[in-house]
Amino acid sequence: ESVTAFGCLMSDMWLGESDCVSPEVFHSVLGKQYPTFSKRTQQDAQEFLICVLNELHEALKKVRAQPKRRCVTDAKASRGTVSDTSIITQLFEGELGYDITCLECKTTTNRPESFTVLSLPIPSKSACSLQDCLKCFFEQDTLTRNNQIHCSWCGTKQDAAVKATLTKAPQIIIFHLKRFEWQDKHKRKLSTDICYPLGSLDLSPYSSPPCCKDAEYSLCAVVNHSGFLDDGHYTAFCKHSVTKNWYSFDDAQVTKIPNSSVQTDTAYLLFY
Numbered sequence: 001e002s003v004t005a006f007g008c009l010m011s012d013m014w015l016g017e018s019d020c021v022s023p024e025v026f027h028s029v030l031g032k033q034y035p036t037f038s039k040r041t042q043q044d045a046q047e048f049l050i051c052v053l054n055e056l057h058e059a060l061k062k063v064r065a066q067p068k069r070r071c072v073t074d075a076k077a078s079r080g081t082v083s084d085t086s087i088i089t090q091l092f093e094g095e096l097g098y099d100i101t102c103l104e105c106k107t108t109t110n111r112p113e114s115f116t117v118l119s120l121p122i123p124s125k126s127a128c129s130l131q132d133c134l135k136c137f138f139e140q141d142t143l144t145r146n147n148q149i150h151c152s153w154c155g156t157k158q159d160a161a162v163k164a165t166l167t168k169a170p171q172i173i174i175f176h177l178k179r180f181e182w183q184d185k186h187k188r189k190l191s192t193d194i195c196y197p198l199g200s201l202d203l204s205p206y207s208s209p210p211c212c213k214d215a216e217y218s219l220c221a222v223v224n225h226s227g228f229l230d231d232g233h234y235t236a237f238c239k240h241s242v243t244k245n246w247y248s249f250d251d252a253q254v255t256k257i258p259n260s261s262v263q264t265d266t267a268y269l270l271f272y
Contacts, residue, residue, distance in 0.1 A: 001029050001032075002026070002029050002030055002033060002055045002056070002059060003055075003056060003059040003060060005025050005026040005029040005030075006026055006052075006056065008025065008026075009021065009023050009025070009026045019252075019254060020252045020253075020254050022252075030051070030052065030055065033051075033055060034051050034055075037051070042230055042231060042232060045223050045225065045234055045268060045269060046117060046119075046176045046268070046269060049117065049174070049223075049269065050116070050117060053088050053092060053116050056086070056087075056088050057084070057086045057088040057089060060086040060087055060088065061084040061085065061086040061089075062084070062085055062086065088116070090171070091170065091171050091172050092116045092170050092171075092172055092174065093114055093115070093116055093168075093170055094114070094115055094116075094118075094166065094168050094169055094170035094173060095112055095113065095114050095115070095166075095167045095168035096112070096113050096114075096115060096164045096165065096166060096167065097110055097111070097112050097113075097164070097165050097166075097167040097208055098110065098111045098112075098113060098162055098163070098164050099162070099163045099164075099165070100149060100160050100161075100162050101160060101161045101162075102149070102151040102153065102154060102158045102159075102160055103142075103158060103159045103160055103161060104151065104154050104158045104159070105151065105153045105154050105158075107151065107153045109152075112167065116170075116174065117174045117175075117176050117269075118137065118173065118174065118175050118176065119176040119178055120133040120134065120136070120137050120175055120176065120177055120178060121133060121136045121137060121178055122136075122177060122178060122179065122190050122192050122194065123135075123136045124192055125190060125192055126192065126193070127192060127193045127194075127195070128192060128193075128194055128195070129194065129195045129196070130175070130194060130195065130196040130197065130201070130270070133175075133177065133194065134203075134206060137164070137206075138163070138164055138165070138166075138206045139163075140161055140162065140163040141161070141162050141163070142159065142160070142161055142162075143159060143160045143161075143162055144159045148160065164206075165206060165207065165208040166203055166206050166207045166208065167207075167208045169203060169207065172220070172271060172272070173203070173217060173271075173272050174269060174270070174271050174272075175269070175270040175272070176268070176269055177194060177267060177268055177269070177270070178190075179191075179192070179225070179268060180229060187229055188229070189228055189229050191265060192265070193265040194265070194267060195263065196219065196263070196267065196270055197219070198218065198219045198259060198262060198263075199218045199219065200216055200218070201216065201217040201218070201219070201272055202216050203216075203217065217272035218272065219239070219262070219270065219271070219272055220238070220239045220241070220271050220272065221236060221237065221238045221239065221270075221271040222236065222237040222238075222262065222264070222267050222269070222270055222271070223235075223236050223267075223268050223269035224236065224237070224264055224266040224267055224268060225266055225268040226266045234268075235248060235249060235250040235266075236248075236249040237249075237257065237261075237262050237264075246258070246259060246261070246262055248261070
């Protein structure tokens with residue numbers, strides 16, 4: 001039902017028969033599945049996006065058996081694992097590899113992890129670039145105290161160093177800018193001006209070669225949030241895939257905008 005409603009919404013948008021299209025049917029169908037979003041209260045666009053991607057993936061997935069490996073050293077590995085694939089995973093799913101090094105015995109293990117949205121920390125309160133946020137995300141971190149790992153070599157919990165690399169770059173990469181921080185017991189919004197490129201975003205410095213050698217991206221959409229954490233307004237900038245013109249979507253107002261207007265200090269989600 002949700003996929004049918006989403007398909008109708010896409011058709012209505014691309015037919016171009018009206019100045020604006022309301023997504024109310026898709027919104028109400030999705031609300032049955034995720035009641036949080038049917039309430040008339042402020043919700044988080046990133047959480048909504050993840051629910052939409054999950055819903056479309058579940059409805060459109062095909063189960064595939066992966067081919068058996070030729071060199072089999074482990075009986076379990078010979079059975080072939082089963083994984084789900086869909087248009088959503090083909091477009092949006094990337095993979096990170098986490099190198100985890102025990103600081104006691106120096107043993108390193110690698111843990112792969114799939115993602116559809118990368119949540120990036122904001123390293124400055126005044127101004128920074130998307131590259132600064134990426135550097136911060138991919139820099140080495142130390143796990144201590146409650147975050148210690150259980151080292152299989154030492155047989156006990158130990159401090160560890162963790163470093164992530166991009167091992168598979170998705171066709172469309174979505175960045176979520178973490179515009180909130182805790183101050184005492186209160187969460188507050190960060191209004192940092194983040195400079196992000198419209199084209200030639202190079203992810204190779206964070207990639208594990210040779211997977212992502214030519215991973216250069218162009219911006220295709222931005223979700224903006226103005227206001228405060230509990231009270232605000234969402235708008236979107238989207239690049240027309242045929243004409244390459246940028247448009248601003250603000251409720252029923254759809255306006256063509258110049259490239260120079262795409263850079264804004266209210267950006268919350270970036271689609272490349």
